[in-house]
Amino acid sequence: MRSSYSGRGFSCLEVLLALFLSAPISLNAQSGSSPQPGQSASAPPPPTQSQAQSAPTCSDAQPIMKRGPQPALPPCPDPPQDSASTRSLSPTESLIERARDAAYEFSEKLPNFICEEIMRRFAQRGREQEGLDVVSAEIVYEGGHESYRNVKINDRPTDRALEEVGGSWSTGEFASTLLALFSPDTDARFQSGGASTISGFSAEVYDFEVRREKSHWELHVDSQTLAPAYGGSVWVDPKTARVLRIEMQARNIPSDFPMDQVESAVDYSYVTIGGTSFLLPVHAESLGCQRGTNECSHNVIDFRNYHEFKVDIKLGN
Numbered sequence: 001m002r003s004s005y006s007g008r009g010f011s012c013l014e015v016l017l018a019l020f021l022s023a024p025i026s027l028n029a030q031s032g033s034s035p036q037p038g039q040s041a042s043a044p045p046p047p048t049q050s051q052a053q054s055a056p057t058c059s060d061a062q063p064i065m066k067r068g069p070q071p072a073l074p075p076c077p078d079p080p081q082d083s084a085s086t087r088s089l090s091p092t093e094s095l096i097e098r099a100r101d102a103a104y105e106f107s108e109k110l111p112n113f114i115c116e117e118i119m120r121r122f123a124q125r126g127r128e129q130e131g132l133d134v135v136s137a138e139i140v141y142e143g144g145h146e147s148y149r150n151v152k153i154n155d156r157p158t159d160r161a162l163e164e165v166g167g168s169w170s171t172g173e174f175a176s177t178l179l180a181l182f183s184p185d186t187d188a189r190f191q192s193g194g195a196s197t198i199s200g201f202s203a204e205v206y207d208f209e210v211r212r213e214k215s216h217w218e219l220h221v222d223s224q225t226l227a228p229a230y231g232g233s234v235w236v237d238p239k240t241a242r243v244l245r246i247e248m249q250a251r252n253i254p255s256d257f258p259m260d261q262v263e264s265a266v267d268y269s270y271v272t273i274g275g276t277s278f279l280l281p282v283h284a285e286s287l288g289c290q291r292g293t294n295e296c297s298h299n300v301i302d303f304r305n306y307h308e309f310k311v312d313i314k315l316g317n
Helices: 095-109 176-182
Strands: 002-006 016-020 025-028 113-125 128-142 145-153 189-198 201-210 217-221 224-226 229-236 243-251 259-273 276-290 295-308
Touching (some): 095 176, 095 201, 095 229, 095 243, 095 276, 176 243, 189 229, 201 243, 217 243, 259 295
Parallel strands (some): 025 217
Antiparallel strands (some): 002 016, 113 295, 201 229, 243 259, 276 295
């Protein structure tokens, strides 16, 4: 997934962020366009990830998404009984290693599908949000790659590509966040954070840290590029070793970089495609803040209506 956000409406310096959840993970920032007169925006959603366990007393402080209450997700079918949950495991095999295997198995078995992306875009100052607009598109996932069609802004069709709509936009790979986190090249350091419950599932939470020299998360602001260290938490179902949620926060961003806070969160749930259950993203949020201010861009993304994608081939003379 690639998400981007803008700080429109709060500052003459408009910052556009893009989070590429593909390999390498990237975050872009560039100037975007202002909403067109007459365009309406949906009301901000109730607080979810942006409410922290220990929120600052000042309501104008920068918002964060660290371990907030989880959003309500759609009902889940029974998880598939695959090799990740049924194979014999040695007593010493860790849940993280099982999750690593399950992530790669997930990427190999993911079918071609179509789903709908609904992206609500907000300018955020402290805990206050101003709705900008709603961008929707159909995502066609085929052969490990996705394309976007039927892009709409506030339910109005546009002939522009998603990357051309201005302001905040979102595209990206569905498996890359998992693969990047568990890749041996990333060398993420995991530490147990205890048990938790998420979306009706019991989960083990692991906090993780990725060093800057191993980072695959690229931040781009105009001509500046940075691959920061980052950390966060991952929720893992101990029965199936499937990841249910990933939170990421950039760490130690250099003082000359235009942003001093970048966060992302993705929630996964079982969805049925062609009669088979797959663990796929159903909700995501990203947040980016201009350095030294509480002026941030916030995207709230939902993925709906997953169904199998089939191509009819007709041969003619």
